Amino acid sequence: MSVGERERATLARVVETFCPGAPSRAVADTIVAELEAVDRPKLVADLVLFLRVIERRTANLVLAGRPRPFSAMTRHERESYLISWGESALPPRRAAFQAAKRLSLFVAYSRSDGAANPLWAGTGYAPPALDPPAQPMLSARAVSAGEVIAADAVVVGSGAGGGVAAAELAAAGRHVLVLEQGALATEDEFEGREDRGAAGLFWDRQLLTTEDLAISVFAGRTVGGGTVVNWNTSLRLPEDVREEWTRAGLDGMGSALDEHYDAVESRLDIDTEESERNAQNAVLAEGLDALGIPWRVIPRNVAGCGDCGHCGYGCRRGAKQSTMRTYLADALAATRTGSRSPTGPPPASRRRAPTARASPCARRSWSSRAAPSGRPRSSSARALVDRRSGAPSTSTPFPRCSASTSDPSGPGRACRSRS
Numbered sequence: 001m002s003v004g005e006r007e008r009a010t011l012a013r014v015v016e017t018f019c020p021g022a023p024s025r026a027v028a029d030t031i032v033a034e035l036e037a038v039d040r041p042k043l044v045a046d047l048v049l050f051l052r053v054i055e056r057r058t059a060n061l062v063l064a065g066r067p068r069p070f071s072a073m074t075r076h077e078r079e080s081y082l083i084s085w086g087e088s089a090l091p092p093r094r095a096a097f098q099a100a101k102r103l104s105l106f107v108a109y110s111r112s113d114g115a116a117n118p119l120w121a122g123t124g125y126a127p128p129a130l131d132p133p134a135q136p137m138l139s140a141r142a143v144s145a146g147e148v149i150a151a152d153a154v155v156v157g158s159g160a161g162g163g164v165a166a167a168e169l170a171a172a173g174r175h176v177l178v179l180e181q182g183a184l185a186t187e188d189e190f191e192g193r194e195d196r197g198a199a200g201l202f203w204d205r206q207l208l209t210t211e212d213l214a215i216s217v218f219a220g221r222t223v224g225g226g227t228v229v230n231w232n233t234s235l236r237l238p239e240d241v242r243e244e245w246t247r248a249g250l251d252g253m254g255s256a257l258d259e260h261y262d263a264v265e266s267r268l269d270i271d272t273e274e275s276e277r278n279a280q281n282a283v284l285a286e287g288l289d290a291l292g293i294p295w296r297v298i299p300r301n302v303a304g305c306g307d308c309g310h311c312g313y314g315c316r317r318g319a320k321q322s323t324m325r326t327y328l329a330d331a332l333a334a335t336r337t338g339s340r341s342p343t344g345p346p347p348a349s350r351r352r353a354p355t356a357r358a359s360p361c362a363r364r365s366w367s368s369r370a371a372p373s374g375r376p377r378s379s380s381a382r383a384l385v386d387r388r389s390g391a392p393s394t395s396t397p398f399p400r401c402s403a404s405t406s407d408p409s410g411p412g413r414a415c416r417s418r419s
Helices: 005-018 024-038 041-053 057-064 075-086 091-110 160-171 194-201 239-247 255-267 279-291 327-337
Strands: 139-143 148-151 153-156 176-179 379-382 412-416
Touching: 005 024, 005 041, 005 075, 005 091, 024 041, 024 091, 041 091, 057 075, 075 091, 091 194, 148 176, 153 160, 160 176, 160 327, 176 327
Parallel strands: 153 176
Antiparallel strands: 139 412, 148 379
C-alpha cells in the first residue's frame, strides 16, 4: 500500500498540529520515506488507515462529536481532537496517537541538511562543534559472491555479547568469524546528526517499538551493536536481583559473577572519573541529600570523553569503549599474533587493549554450529552478506542505511585489517 497525495496532505496537517512552525509537508514526506525504508508494509498500511479515518466525517462524529474532516478543523480543534485519541479508552486509538506524535516530533526536530534546524532555536539548542575523528580501528573489504570462509567458530553479532565471545575464543587460539547484519560505521562517519545516525545505526531506523507502541526500543544495528549507540552507563546487577535469581535456581551470582564484572570493567575503563555532574543532576543530588536518600555517580565506559552529547549516535573521538575499539580489536590482535593459551584464554582483566586495527566481521548470518560436546567445530561457513550499499531507493535525506538481504549471491562487504 502506498501513501497517496491526499494522505500526505492530511499527515502534513497532523505534523503542523504537533509541531507548529515545522515545514509540515517536508516532514510528512520524510516520515513516509522513513517508514517505507524500514520495509515493513504493515507500518505504512497502519499510517494510511489512521489518516483516512481522521478525514471521515462520520467517524469523527462518532469519535469526537465533530462531523468534519481533520484537515478542515481549526488548529485548536485539531489539538483537542488528537488529545482525545491519546486519552481514549480504546488501545488502538492511543497507539495511533503515540505513533503520530513520535513520528512528527522526532522527524521535525531531527531534520538537518547540515545547517541548524529552525526549530532548535526555540529549545535553546545549538549543536556543538564536531571533534576531530579518532583513527578508525576497523575497515571493510569486498566479499566475492559465494566466497567460503573457514572458521573454528562463528559468532553471530558483534555487540556486548558477540564481541566478548569472539575475543575469548580468539585468545584460545580459535579461528573466529564474527557475523554482523548491520553496516560498519567508523569514527569519521559519526556526524552527531540524529537523522543520519538513526537511519544508519539502529534497527528500524530508530523507529522500533513494542507491538502496542508503548515502549520505544533503541537497538543498535551496526558493527559493535548497542555498544556503539548506548549512553555508556555501566551498572552491575543489583544485589536484590542476584538474590532473586539465586532463589530461582540460577548459580554463579556471587563472587564468580564479580570476577567477570571486574574483568569487563577493567577492559572497558569503567569508572566514575569522567562522570561530571551537570546542572540538573547537581540539583537532584542536592534534593536527595536533603531527603536522606543515598545516591552515587553513574560509572561509564569512557576514556577521554569530551561530553559532547552525541553518545547515542556514535563517539567521534573514540572515547566510548565499544566492542569496536576493544574486544573486536582484541580478537584480531590474537588472530594476528597467533596467541594461544594452553589452558584457555586469560581473564580479560589481565589483558589490556592491543593497538591492532582489524576486524573479523562480515555482515549477516542467522546460525552457527557446535559439536555435540559444546566445543567449536572446525567448518567452512558461507558468508551471507549485504549486497546493497549507498542511498536507498526511497526519497529520504539519509544516504546511509543498514540494508540487508538473505540472498548470498552478488558482491558484498566484510571487515578487514586497517593498516
